[in-house]
Amino acid sequence: MALHANQLKAGDTHEEQLVDNLTRTQIVQYAGASGDYNPLHTDDAYTMKIAGYPSVFAHGMLTMGMTGKMLTNYVGDGRLVKYGVRFTSQVWPGDTLVAKATVENVREEDGQHFVDLTVSTTNQDGTVVVSGSATARIDP
Amino acid sequence: MAGYKFPVEASHIMMFARAVGDPNRIYHDADYAKETEPGGIIAPPTFPRACAQFDPDYPLRPRIGQRWFGSGKEPSGLAEGEDPPSSGMLHAEQHFEYHRQVRPGDTLTVTNRPGKTWEKEGRRSGKLRFTESIDEYRDQNGELVITARSVGVQTERPVEQK
Numbered sequence: 001m002a003l004h005a006n007q008l009k010a011g012d013t014h015e016e017q018l019v020d021n022l023t024r025t026q027i028v029q030y031a032g033a034s035g036d037y038n039p040l041h042t043d044d045a046y047t048m049k050i051a052g053y054p055s056v057f058a059h060g061m062l063t064m065g066m067t068g069k070m071l072t073n074y075v076g077d078g079r080l081v082k083y084g085v086r087f088t089s090q091v092w093p094g095d096t097l098v099a100k101a102t103v104e105n106v107r108e109e110d111g112q113h114f115v116d117l118t119v120s121t122t123n124q125d126g127t128v129v130v131s132g133s134a135t136a137r138i139d140p
Numbered sequence: 141m142a143g144y145k146f147p148v149e150a151s152h153i154m155m156f157a158r159a160v161g162d163p164n165r166i167y168h169d170a171d172y173a174k175e176t177e178p179g180g181i182i183a184p185p186t187f188p189r190a191c192a193q194f195d196p197d198y199p200l201r202p203r204i205g206q207r208w209f210g211s212g213k214e215p216s217g218l219a220e221g222e223d224p225p226s227s228g229m230l231h232a233e234q235h236f237e238y239h240r241q242v243r244p245g246d247t248l249t250v251t252n253r254p255g256k257t258w259e260k261e262g263r264r265s266g267k268l269r270f271t272e273s274i275d276e277y278r279d280q281n282g283e284l285v286i287t288a289r290s291v292g293v294q295t296e297r298p299v300e301q302k
Binding site for chain 2: 080
């Protein structure tokens with residue numbers, strides 16, 4: 001299932017829908033699993049009346065985690081060596097997200113092949129919510 | 141070495157994978173995982189941040205018997221003028237370097253050190269103050285497993301919505 005250096009070239013892409021109509025319950029699930037219980041993500045009364053946002057919003061790490069699913073589906077399990085993102089816009093309940101990886105570079109270092117990817121996740125309005133990069137080990 | 145222990149458990153990995161909506165069997169099915177290249181259950185790429193569960197000083201977890209800044213009878217359990225532990229702080233960046241895969245049965249020791257700080261004028265939320273923090277995760281043999289760098293941003297006011 002691993003990617004092969006001789007079958008990859010700069011500009012290749014892989015795209016997946018991460019979630020259709022994100023629920024508050026999934027955000028609660030993420031709070032429980034991750035241990036990040038910030039009420040901004042699960043508590044509308046606090047978030048709207050005290051923090052001044054229109055509703056709760058997803059943990060950035062939930063979007064990064066969902067985007068990671070697209071990456072591991074593409075490069076294979078246990079193949080990532082680097083994965084980093086910037087959180088560029090908030091993700092709200094009801095959002096539908098699509099993530100895309102684009103091949104930037106295929107290279108060899110000490111006999112091991114790697115692919116460098118740029119990563120971008122957008123919402124239903126085309127706004128980028130997560131933008132970053134990743135590197136994975138690939139086969140020759 | 142300072143830091144705190146993060147015991148990695150299979151059920152925690154399963155719940156984390158469910159929460160990020162990843163049905164991949166390598167995160168919960170040991171028989172399936174045995175036949176894959178990693179040869180056993182591994183943790184999803186962003187799982188290391190679930191170390192928050194084990195960080196004794198993590199500020200975004202309610203403490204038994206203490207007031208919490210989220211809502212109960214009132215929209216916040218804190219008194220007027222009392223700042224929540226994360227007042228205006230948002231997550232701006234997160235970066236992981238994987239030196240090897242995290243597996244159930246690992247006992248990671250997490251140590252944290254502060255990184256750089258910088259400021260920037262934001263269009264939608266006033267002055268932004270960025271703070272970098274580096275976490276190193278070492279295993280039971282002292283080997284480095286994960287290096288993580290996170291950047292938090294303190295906003296002057298809530299991010300304006302378009």
